[in-house]
Structures are given as structure tokens and as C-alpha cells.
Amino acid sequence: MKNKNTSLELREEYIKVFQKYSHVLTQNQYQIFHLYYIEDLSLSEIANILATTRANVHDTLTKARNNLKPFLFIE
Template identity: 45%
Template sequence: MLEKITHLNDLFDIYSQLLTTKQKRIFELYYHEDLSLGEIAEEEEISRQAVYDTLKRVANLLEHYEEVLQIQRQKKENYELVRKIELALEKKDFNQIQQLLEILKENMR
């Protein structure tokens, strides 16, 4: 469950600007401020079911945005490439560094 929450928060950091103000607010209240569905419903003057539906819709939207745009995947790949470059630097493996840099450059296009 914690892994799913972390994943959704990562996606939210990347794609939150694509959400409506209300979707962002409900997501933040639930995942960042740790309010319950009932507390959010009371604060936003909507039903618990509406809060639940909004959270499900936001999660689905975030997953859809990642499926289409793949920013998080690309970010993870680039971090992994940088880690491999650092290891190759320690070994002074300049051929591997060059190969990894070419892959990194290609990813950035």
C-alpha cells in the first residue's frame, strides 16, 4: 500500500498541473494532509462517495497521463543511467561512459 501511495505521489508531482483545482485539493487533503474521506467530505461540502470517486478518478488520470507521456519512466531510466555512469567513472571505463552518455542524450531528445 505504501508503495502505491508513493507511486501516486510521484505521479502527482509530475502531472498535477493537468488536474482540476478540485481534483488537486481532494488529492492533497487525502494523501498529503492525511484527512479521512469523511473529513474531506465535510470540509468540501460533498458526499464521502464523491470524495472516493474523485480520488479514484485522479488515480486513473495520473496513471493514464504516465502511460501516454511516460515522464516518470523516463526519469527513472535517466537516474539509472547516471548511476551506471558514476560506476563506470569509478572504474575509469571510458568506453562504457561514452555508450551510456549516448543513450542519455538519446533519451533527452
């Protein structure tokens, strides 16, 4: 159960960081991050909306997280 709480805490932290530091993301990273974390859509749903592959959505989301990672837990 601790894993789930840690995961939820990390998700909440990413959302907080996104709201403050989204300017470090590319437009595509911003859009995918928003759809995944804010709109709570799945990778497949995002791929369908953006007419791309699930793998591309996953890769872009990973890059967005990596760009936001330096700002996690700094406050």
C-alpha cells in the same frame, strides 16, 4: 504483509507523480488528491471540509488516480 508494502509503495509513487504531473488534474481533483495523500485526511474528513458527500470525494479521488495512472512507474 507484502500487500501493505505494495500499497505503501503505490501511495508513495502516486505522491511522486502528483508532485510532477498535478497539472493534468482538475482543480477539484487536485484539492481532493492533496487532502487525501499529502494531508493524510480520510474521505469523511475531506467530505466535511468540502461540504460534499463521502461518495463524491471517493469518485473524484478515483478519477484523479485514473488521470495520474499513465505516469506511474515511468521513471
